[in-house]
Amino acid sequence: MDRKEFLKGIGLMGLAATGATLFACTVDSDAQTSVTEDGDTAVSNPDSTSSECAVTNSETEGPFPTKNPASYERIDITGDRTGIDLAINIVIRNVNEACAVLENAIVDIWHCDADGNYSEYGGTGMQSTNYQNYHFLRGRQVSDANGVVKFKSIFPGWYNGRATHTHVHVYSATGSSLLVTQIAFPEGSDSAVNAVNATSEYGYTKGMSGYTYNANDNVFGDGVANELSTVSGSIEDGYTLDHIINVRA
Numbered sequence: 001m002d003r004k005e006f007l008k009g010i011g012l013m014g015l016a017a018t019g020a021t022l023f024a025c026t027v028d029s030d031a032q033t034s035v036t037e038d039g040d041t042a043v044s045n046p047d048s049t050s051s052e053c054a055v056t057n058s059e060t061e062g063p064f065p066t067k068n069p070a071s072y073e074r075i076d077i078t079g080d081r082t083g084i085d086l087a088i089n090i091v092i093r094n095v096n097e098a099c100a101v102l103e104n105a106i107v108d109i110w111h112c113d114a115d116g117n118y119s120e121y122g123g124t125g126m127q128s129t130n131y132q133n134y135h136f137l138r139g140r141q142v143s144d145a146n147g148v149v150k151f152k153s154i155f156p157g158w159y160n161g162r163a164t165h166t167h168v169h170v171y172s173a174t175g176s177s178l179l180v181t182q183i184a185f186p187e188g189s190d191s192a193v194n195a196v197n198a199t200s201e202y203g204y205t206k207g208m209s210g211y212t213y214n215a216n217d218n219v220f221g222d223g224v225a226n227e228l229s230t231v232s233g234s235i236e237d238g239y240t241l242d243h244i245i246n247v248r249a
Helices: 004-016 192-196
Strands: 021-026 033-036 041-045 085-094 105-112 138-142 148-154 164-170 177-184 230-234 238-247
Touching: 085 105, 085 164, 138 148, 148 177, 164 238, 192 230
Parallel strands: 085 238
Antiparallel strands: 021 033, 033 041, 085 148, 105 138, 105 164, 164 177, 230 238
16 A cells, blocks of 8 residues: 555544544634545635634653654654554644645654553663664655644553643754644544543553543643543544644744
8 A cells, every 4th residue: 555545544544433424623713624525634724814823832852752753754653553544634824824734744643552652661660661772653755745743653651740742843944843742632522532442452451540631731731722622533534633733933
């Protein structure tokens, strides 16, 4: 399967689950991203006078950033990890151009596995399981003409003190850092977070006991208005995460 067909497969994963076009409105009511029937991602930009065309919140890179991200330019970041499929679609937009989509942005993402562990770290009090010689769930892509990067992964687990999340670092085409941020997941009784963490047969063995919700999270506790993704799908068919990130480029 070539790269174009693979990307279409990722984009259509959510359609198979919902039977309709997926929309994510993660920044304001006028800015939407949708996966079309041919697997492309289309974005409608807000009016240039919109007060909501603002840079996405900057957050800590965290204690587990990718040590050599340029080495992991890839679509499938799963590695040897098992879990429930997650297609990740991120649109990068430029605040300096009235939130027009940004082509050729370098986008790094990383997140923990179903047990809440990160690759490239471990063997310490912060993470007892030693994965220093592993590089799973880390990847880099360059945004296309629609400002889109797509990754194939698994649904992240969680660990003490943090809600379910994914890390993102966006660079310019020349490698200058534009934004470090994090993506939050919707919560609630009918959310994917609840459903996934009830599936011990897929490796998510913690359930929701002791889970830290977004409102009490030390990163998201001040609000997730422009960091909250849209997640759709099912346990059986996998989930799709759609999200918009605004940077100043």
